[in-house]
Amino acid sequence: MYLGLPSLVGRLKKRVFGFIKDRLWKRLQGWRAKKISRAGKTVLIKNVATAVPSYCMSSFLLPRSMCKEMEVMLNNYWWQSSTSDRRSINWVVWDGLSMSKCQAKYVWTFINKPQSLVSRFFKAKYFPNLHVLQAKLGVGSSFIWKGIVTARNKIMHGYRWVLEDGEIIKCCQEPWLIAKADFRVDQTHNYVDINIRVVDLFVPGSKDWDVSIVGSTFSANDAALILSTVFLEFPVLIA
Template sequence: MGKTELLFSRNMEASIQSTIKEVWGVQNIQHHDKYLGLPSFVGKSRFQSFKAIKDRVWAKLQGWKEKLLSQAGREVLIKAVVQAIPTYTMSCFQLPKGFCKDLEGMFARFWWGQRDQERRLHWLKWSTLCQSKFKGGMGFRDLESFNLALLAKQGWRLLHSHGSLFTAVFKAKYFPNSDFLSSALGSKPSYVWRSIYAAKAVVQAGSLWRIGQGDKIKVRTDH
């Protein structure tokens, strides 16, 4: 219990808060903290909530710019290091599109050898570099698409990991009488649920039924 903390609503009475703290033997926190590097709460300023990711990417790129790197070296560092930095966050939250573009702009400037405030010509746009090498690109990640793919994995877990605490919590709150594919966004959803729900179309597009008894299949709509 040493790592456990509570955050109470302003509407909860002080006597109830004290009782809960005594039962659990933990303290309440006065501000929104981070857990495993992720923000506990994401407010309206989402750019600010994920600012630490940009700071980490910027610090990495600035350190490498002082070194003489070949084009192959830049490719390895972009793919293996800086594009991996936001991966854990993207598996839980949908990053704003503008935020993804900012990160990709940083990657692109590093790729074309830009230093400090100097401007270098970008001979190809980043979306082209994100294509596979067989199609003339470099195989870099499209962050927005990769973000949705990671969130779709969480949606897949909601469909199949019926015994997990993760599924039990989300099912009880957002789709108690149906499954993930039949769920609705609902009113006042959390940012995590809103993020996973955004990837539902990806799960639907890539899923199909393996026919058993067929009693749960909607013939007109299911793949």
């Protein structure tokens, strides 16, 4: 252990992180001995109980089965009557009362603070020539990086690129076209080069669209929308 976190994580992840479940169980057992209102239980769960695994979850992706077991523990405590040891009826599904935590804050740091030490370290090791939103898992990826990629995939739903220079945006694969609801060009169109970048659509040496390239690459509807897109003058990556 180092700073309260496992220094080594092997294959038996539930055993390695079992101390988190034990700490949570001890907390809940202490609260069960007291008469606490439903509102009081809500405060304890939100501000105390969820803080027990949160510190570790900020660095590691805990096993899904273990997270489910801790959710069951919290669920049982919340619904249990303060005047009886018997289990009460669960009137609402737990998914409607809770939200999962993940390592998305690392992804946000990589995007907004690229010069920070942690951003430069991960970029040099895992995506030296790519943006974090384009990075993939490689052979021998660490447990922490796997968790970050999983969190990245969650926050990618609904994001889009904001155009600056178009150097790294693959226009046939990524969301960037602001005039469309899903921000993507027609995915059923037959593209000659699916790796073409936005910058390749410009007239060389400028940020003006090359009408002939845009017209020959995309469908008529997408081409019209692209040619009407105006570039921003400040470097923002996603919205």
